[in-house]
Amino acid sequence: MADLQIDQVTKTFGDTQVLKGISLDIADGEFVSLVGPSGCGKSTLLRIIAGLEGQTSGAIRIHGQDVSGIRAADRNLSMVFQSYALYPHLTVAENISVPLKMRQLSAVQRLPVIGPFLPGSRDKNVEIAAAVKHAAQTLEIDKLLDRKPGQLSGGQRQRVALGRALVREPAAFLLDEPLSNLDAKLRVQTRAEIAELHRRIGATFVYVTHDQVEAMTMSSRIAVMMDGEILQCDAPDEVYHNPLDIRVAEFIGSPKINILPTEASGGVLRCGDVLLPTLAPNELNGPVLLGLRPEALRLASEDAVLKGQVAHVENLGSEIFAQISLVGQEGRVTLRATPVQRRSLRIGANVGIAFEGRAALLFDSSGKRVFNPHLIPAHSEVA
Amino acid sequence: MTRDLWKHLILILGALIVIAPFYMMVSYSFKSPGEIDRGEGGFFGRQEMMVDERCVKLRDPNREDVAAAVPRFPNKTDSQIRDALVAEAVSDCQMRPIVFNYSKAFTEAPLLRYLLNGVIVTASIFLIQIVVALPAAYALAKLKFWGREAVFSLVLFCLLIPVHAIALPLYIMLAKIGLTNTYAALVVPWTISVFGIFLMRQFFITVPDDLIDAARMDGMGEFAIVWRVMLPTAIPALLAFAIFSVVAHWNDYFWPRIVVTGNRDLFTPPLGLREFKGDGDGSFFGPMMATATVIVTPLIVAFLVAQRRFIEGITLSGMK
Numbered sequence: 001m002a003d004l005q006i007d008q009v010t011k012t013f014g015d016t017q018v019l020k021g022i023s024l025d026i027a028d029g030e031f032v033s034l035v036g037p038s039g040c041g042k043s044t045l046l047r048i049i050a051g052l053e054g055q056t057s058g059a060i061r062i063h064g065q066d067v068s069g070i071r072a073a074d075r076n077l078s079m080v081f082q083s084y085a086l087y088p089h090l091t092v093a094e095n096i097s098v099p100l101k102m103r104q105l106s107a108v109q110r111l112p113v114i115g116p117f118l119p120g121s122r123d124k125n126v127e128i129a130a131a132v133k134h135a136a137q138t139l140e141i142d143k144l145l146d147r148k149p150g151q152l153s154g155g156q157r158q159r160v161a162l163g164r165a166l167v168r169e170p171a172a173f174l175l176d177e178p179l180s181n182l183d184a185k186l187r188v189q190t191r192a193e194i195a196e197l198h199r200r201i202g203a204t205f206v207y208v209t210h211d212q213v214e215a216m217t218m219s220s221r222i223a224v225m226m227d228g229e230i231l232q233c234d235a236p237d238e239v240y241h242n243p244l245d246i247r248v249a250e251f252i253g254s255p256k257i258n259i260l261p262t263e264a265s266g267g268v269l270r271c272g273d274v275l276l277p278t279l280a281p282n283e284l285n286g287p288v289l290l291g292l293r294p295e296a297l298r299l300a301s302e303d304a305v306l307k308g309q310v311a312h313v314e315n316l317g318s319e320i321f322a323q324i325s326l327v328g329q330e331g332r333v334t335l336r337a338t339p340v341q342r343r344s345l346r347i348g349a350n351v352g353i354a355f356e357g358r359a360a361l362l363f364d365s366s367g368k369r370v371f372n373p374h375l376i377p378a379h380s381e382v383a
Numbered sequence: 384m385t386r387d388l389w390k391h392l393i394l395i396l397g398a399l400i401v402i403a404p405f406y407m408m409v410s411y412s413f414k415s416p417g418e419i420d421r422g423e424g425g426f427f428g429r430q431e432m433m434v435d436e437r438c439v440k441l442r443d444p445n446r447e448d449v450a451a452a453v454p455r456f457p458n459k460t461d462s463q464i465r466d467a468l469v470a471e472a473v474s475d476c477q478m479r480p481i482v483f484n485y486s487k488a489f490t491e492a493p494l495l496r497y498l499l500n501g502v503i504v505t506a507s508i509f510l511i512q513i514v515v516a517l518p519a520a521y522a523l524a525k526l527k528f529w530g531r532e533a534v535f536s537l538v539l540f541c542l543l544i545p546v547h548a549i550a551l552p553l554y555i556m557l558a559k560i561g562l563t564n565t566y567a568a569l570v571v572p573w574t575i576s577v578f579g580i581f582l583m584r585q586f587f588i589t590v591p592d593d594l595i596d597a598a599r600m601d602g603m604g605e606f607a608i609v610w611r612v613m614l615p616t617a618i619p620a621l622l623a624f625a626i627f628s629v630v631a632h633w634n635d636y637f638w639p640r641i642v643v644t645g646n647r648d649l650f651t652p653p654l655g656l657r658e659f660k661g662d663g664d665g666s667f668f669g670p671m672m673a674t675a676t677v678i679v680t681p682l683i684v685a686f687l688v689a690q691r692r693f694i695e696g697i698t699l700s701g702m703k
Contacts, residue, residue, distance in 0.1 A: 047596075050596075050600060051599075052596050052599060052600075071599070072596075072599040072600055073599055073600070073601070073602040073603065073604070077600065078600065079596070079597070079600045081593040081596065081597055082593070083591055083593045083594075084593075085591065085593035085594045085596065085597035086597075087594070087597075087598075087612060087615075087616075088615075088616055089615035089616060089618075090615075098598075098601045098603075099600075099601040099602055102601055102602030102603055102607070103602050164597075164601070
């Protein structure tokens with residue numbers, strides 16, 4: 001168990017800079033997700049933490065100690081790989097015992113045939129077997145211990161990979177998209193199990209994923225990465241409701257946030273022909289992007305400021321997502337409705353859209369968040 | 384349909400061409416010298432009793448033999464006793480051609496010794512080749528270092544060098560350090576197999592990087608990875624390489640003929656075949672072919688046993 005510090009880490013491959021000075025402090029026992037689209041450098045960062053790849057500059061500190069130059073095997077970290085990377089020729093029990101054997105037995109004691117008969121190795125082997133059994137019971141794979149990885153299902157392999165990481169007590173667990181090879185149903189189940197596991201053992205977890213739902217549901221904090229930078233690192237709630245960058249707002253949340261291009265002048269936002277008062281700070285002028293989450297939008301009477309036509313409806317049973325083409329706008333906005341409202345969401349129907357001013361997220365032309373000091377406390381309604 | 388037919392026809396023709404010499408070899412090993420000379424008797428020969436002329440000649444009775452046999456043949460003249468002894472010798476030296484050929488193969492030359500030499504030499508060569516080729520192939524496939532591509536090109540280049548071109552310098556070097564007529568001379572020149580390095584490197588490339596990273600996270604050093612992770616996953620490719628290596632060196636006539644001069648204790652099986660080459664008293668094709676059959680049988684059996692995994696290794700299906 002230990003805390004991790006990532007200090008100004010950069011990484012360049014040839015001419016391309018993959019990581020542009022990443023800094024992140026991870027407290028002991030925290031579950032931090034690195035989330036971002038593929039190619040954003042999150043896996044590279046994890047591999048640098050693990051020691052499988054060297055950083056170009058910057059430092060990684062585990063429990064205050066700089067580990068640059070220390071090889072992966074000696075950093076006392078456990079890693080779960082996307083492909084599970086189980087040894088195909090070893091049984092489940094042998095797979096799980098490898099990290100213990102490599103660390104607790106001497107080179108001579110590991111020798112085949114004569115190794116087990118050397119003095120001291122018997123006791124250690126008993127200890128290792130007990131540890132393997134314990135880890136297997138924790139993950140409910142104790143009935144599979146004699147099988148080879150080829151005879152296991154994807155979910156079972158994933159558990160074995162977890163078991164191999166879990167069997168010793170590492171400073172931190174590193175997980176590289178461990179759920180992406182599972183089918184959707186199993187993924188949801190395993191998601192909860194990993195989160196529970198983290199609560200139970202209280203170790204430090206660094207979890208890489210491109211799936212924002214995984215990040216949202218499991219983490220204590222989410223670090224949203226894009227183009228080799230961490231755009232925002234905060235609790236899931238904060239990242240969702242208070243994104244500091246339009247890329248964060250667009251990446252987190254499903255369905256995606258609605259972005260409307262507007263012009264600000266004197267506190268008024270002009271969106272096509274529509275004027276939206278009181279949303280913008282008075283001193284803001286020029287193009288502004290208005291972000292609205294689907295659940296922030298409500299159906300309103302047809303005389304509301306924002307009007308449109310229902311273009312497409314997705315009924316998920318518990319909720320309905322309607323895509324509405326706004327009058328005078330090119331794109332569509334997605335709106336979340338309750339099943340009760342279904343009747344008013346016929347395709348082609350004219351509807352009005354309302355939202356609370358507080359829910360509006362404003363971004364300037366460079367994508368940075370603009371806060372409107374007047375709006376935060378007040379209850380203003382745009383209808 | 385017709386295309387398949389043609390395909391099979393051509394394949395059968397090719398197979399026949401390959402099999403024909405083997406057929407002759409096995410067939411000759413069954414036949415008597417007369418049948419071989421006249422080219423008759425089908426595949427098995429007629430297996431009529433034949434007389435081993437040399438055996439009879441060796442038992443040709445001299446004066447003492449005749450004198451010693453007098454009590455057994457009372458009331459006979461010496462020449463009658465002599466004829467009786469010769470007749471006995473002839474009937475003792477009668478045997479089926481197949482028995483004659485195979486017993487000659489083992490008695491005329493110390494074939495078992497040659498076979499043992501063959502096993503010692505091919506096994507040592509193969510083991511050392513693995514010890515060299517696996518780490519080299521691992522480095523070429525999975526480690527990043529400056530000049531890796533250049534080194535790999537060198538490996539490919541070495542594949543193009545024919546053995547015979549460097550035989551003479553090799554021989555001179557071995558002779559200078561006094562290693563001719565030793566097992567070392569038979570083994571050392573073959574211990575670095577560029578073909579093995581190439582084949583294993585191609586296989587290792589298909590092993591997922593994650594597996595190696597996982598091994599590193601589990602605390603393995605690079606050599607531990609080679610022996611504990613790469614070796615077990617590469618068994619099919621190793622078997623394929625084993626067949627190439629063992630066949631080549633088991634059957635090799637050229638190199639042992641050069642470095643083993645005189646010391647028959649070091650003869651490998653193919654050198655044993657020379658024992659039957661026709662000197663003054665005619666050729667011994669039957670026993671020679673029997674020896675050849677004995678020599679190739681272990682290889683054929685090994686191939687049949689490992690056939691499926693061998694083909695896996697050749698096609699380099701890798702790990703899915």
